[in-house]
Amino acid sequence: MENNTITPSDPIPETIHDQGNSDKPSTGNLYGLILSFFQQAKENKRLMNSLRITLRSLIAVLVALFVFVFVLYIVPGFQELSSGGKTRLTSDPELKNDQKYKKQASALTREIQRLSKRYASYTSGQSYIVINTTYNRFFLYNNKKLIREGTCSTGSYKRLQTAEGRSWTFKTPRGQFEIQGKRTNPSWHKPDWAFIEEGLPVPPKDSPLRWEPYVLGDYALDLGDSYMIHGTIYKRQLGMPVTHGCVRMNDEDLEAVFRTLNMGSKVYIF
Amino acid sequence: MENSENKALTRRKITFIVIGSFVVIFLVYYSIMLAASPAKKRNELEAKFGLAEIEKDKIDPRFYSDSAFLRLCKEKTFFQARIIMAGSDSLYITFNLTDSTANLELCGVQLHKAKMKDLRISKILTRGNNYAIYSLLSSPMTIVSDVSTIKKEPIMIKMAPKDTSEFVPDIAPDTSDVEPVNYILQMDNDIKIYIYQIDDTVTTDKHKLFFFDLNDRLKYAMSSLKSVVSFKVPDYHPFIKIRLPKADAKILYRSVPRHGQIAVFR
Numbered sequence: 001m002e003n004n005t006i007t008p009s010d011p012i013p014e015t016i017h018d019q020g021n022s023d024k025p026s027t028g029n030l031y032g033l034i035l036s037f038f039q040q041a042k043e044n045k046r047l048m049n050s051l052r053i054t055l056r057s058l059i060a061v062l063v064a065l066f067v068f069v070f071v072l073y074i075v076p077g078f079q080e081l082s083s084g085g086k087t088r089l090t091s092d093p094e095l096k097n098d099q100k101y102k103k104q105a106s107a108l109t110r111e112i113q114r115l116s117k118r119y120a121s122y123t124s125g126q127s128y129i130v131i132n133t134t135y136n137r138f139f140l141y142n143n144k145k146l147i148r149e150g151t152c153s154t155g156s157y158k159r160l161q162t163a164e165g166r167s168w169t170f171k172t173p174r175g176q177f178e179i180q181g182k183r184t185n186p187s188w189h190k191p192d193w194a195f196i197e198e199g200l201p202v203p204p205k206d207s208p209l210r211w212e213p214y215v216l217g218d219y220a221l222d223l224g225d226s227y228m229i230h231g232t233i234y235k236r237q238l239g240m241p242v243t244h245g246c247v248r249m250n251d252e253d254l255e256a257v258f259r260t261l262n263m264g265s266k267v268y269i270f
Numbered sequence: 271m272e273n274s275e276n277k278a279l280t281r282r283k284i285t286f287i288v289i290g291s292f293v294v295i296f297l298v299y300y301s302i303m304l305a306a307s308p309a310k311k312r313n314e315l316e317a318k319f320g321l322a323e324i325e326k327d328k329i330d331p332r333f334y335s336d337s338a339f340l341r342l343c344k345e346k347t348f349f350q351a352r353i354i355m356a357g358s359d360s361l362y363i364t365f366n367l368t369d370s371t372a373n374l375e376l377c378g379v380q381l382h383k384a385k386m387k388d389l390r391i392s393k394i395l396t397r398g399n400n401y402a403i404y405s406l407l408s409s410p411m412t413i414v415s416d417v418s419t420i421k422k423e424p425i426m427i428k429m430a431p432k433d434t435s436e437f438v439p440d441i442a443p444d445t446s447d448v449e450p451v452n453y454i455l456q457m458d459n460d461i462k463i464y465i466y467q468i469d470d471t472v473t474t475d476k477h478k479l480f481f482f483d484l485n486d487r488l489k490y491a492m493s494s495l496k497s498v499v500s501f502k503v504p505d506y507h508p509f510i511k512i513r514l515p516k517a518d519a520k521i522l523y524r525s526v527p528r529h530g531q532i533a534v535f536r
Binding site: 063067071072073076078079080081091098101109115119121122124130133134135157158161176196198199200237242268270 | 293300301304305306307308309329330332335336337339342343345349350353359360361374376377378379380381382392393423424426427428429430431432433434435436437440442443445484487488490491506517520521525
């Protein structure tokens with residue numbers, strides 16, 4: 001059996017093996033290894049200097065890290081601890097029997113009921129539609145109940161710019177709108193951007209070239225400012241933000257929406 | 271030779287001790303100043319929103335320490351705030367902190383409802399003067415500024431082709447929802463509303479949230495440092511930290527106008 005005990009004066013062995021485990025050095029051996037390393041380092045000035053610099057840098061980094069964490073996380077934590085005052089919320093039965101209290105509490109209750117009724121009246125009992133432009137979905141309501149929901153397509157958020165400085169932003173406006181017109185078999189009166197976008201010359205306003213049938217589906221519901229809810233021939237793109245600002249739906253959903261919403265029905269777009 | 275080396279060592283030690291002491295003293299001073307800031311804020315709120323002496327004749331101040339009475343008052347003002355916002359004709363958010371819901375509303379119609387997954391409120395808002403906090407939250411607050419990891423309007427510029435030869439049809443847009451959704455809304459009444467997505471199972475999302483939060487902390491630390499070095503107690507911003515599902519957080523941020531309104535019921 002080999003004697004593996006190392007004294008500080010011993011030279012560093014190349015490999016030290018534990019008796020039982022040939023792969024891992026034992027704790028005693030490791031201690032000896034460290035000791036002998038420092039012994040050697042003491043003699044080697046260059047090594048000692050670099051060790052000292054490394055240690056100092058490490059301490060400096062740790063101190064900086066501590067200051068960083070202290071300022072950014074610990075102090076705001078203290079702040080929260082110190083911000084808690086005393087809440088004096090009671091439920092005093094004596095106070096509840098006070099005539100003045102009773103009077104004021106009942107007045108408040110009545111006022112809440114009145115405000116609640118008033119607020120509930122804002123939601124129409126008639127049919128209305130809610131359109132979510134972030135995730136391209138619609139929700140159709142009748143008598144305050146959801147009767148249909150599905151995917152649609154809304155504005156692409158593309159800004160078309162010409163070299164001359166004209167620009168159009170294709171986004172669906174958010175807010176409250178009303179159905180201002182209902183049409184069957186609508187034709188699209190193409191605006192200037194529809195030609196500019198394809199690099200075509202823009203025809204005069206009254207040109208028959210501006211009229212394009214069959215692209216809006218079977219129905220169109222006007223929202224004002226040329227925005228519409230209509231059908232599409234690009235059904236694969238439903239659920240994506242691809243339109244020029246209008247709301248596109250598939251044929252079945254469009255028919256249901258067309259039959260449910262009346263002139264003046266509210267359209268909420270968010 | 272050895273003597274001069276010793277002297278240099280002693281000088282270095284003294285310098286280290288002086289710098290170290292200065293850092294420690296400054297950190298203690300900084301901590302004390304920051305710890306004093308909520309108290310300053312509480313006093314400000316009490317002075318601005320507390321029950322005035324004249325009002326005390328009309329309303330018994332004891333009523334506002336009664337939980338049932340205070341709840342009725344809060345309910346009333348929450349409805350009032352929503353009615354005011356409904357008249358504004360623009361999208362607004364209501365946070366009901368008692369049932370942990372965030373609602374997007376327009377003209378009094380609820381358009382979207384989201385359930386909060388986590389909620390943390392500044393202690394000053396939960397333990398401060400009941401009447402002052404009730405008054406502070408009784409009217410709609412307006413967004414003054416915001417910081418976000420997503421764009422409010424993801425506009426893409428497309429140059430018009432000069433002729434048909436240059437025309438390239440649009441391809442289907444990339445709808446993969448990869449950006450993390452975290453934002454901070456600074457309100458006009460000095461409350462900060464933090465909305466962070468809860469779906470942070472993706473490691474990169476966690477990292478982005480960490481750095482986003484760190485950036486906010488750094489900004490606050492810098493502004494606090496400025497105050498502290500000029501011997502002023504720094505400002506304290508009461509906060510409401512909400513964790514929402516990513517889709518809901520995105521909907522709320524994109525829908526509410528840049529200077530939109532928010533009402534809070536607590």
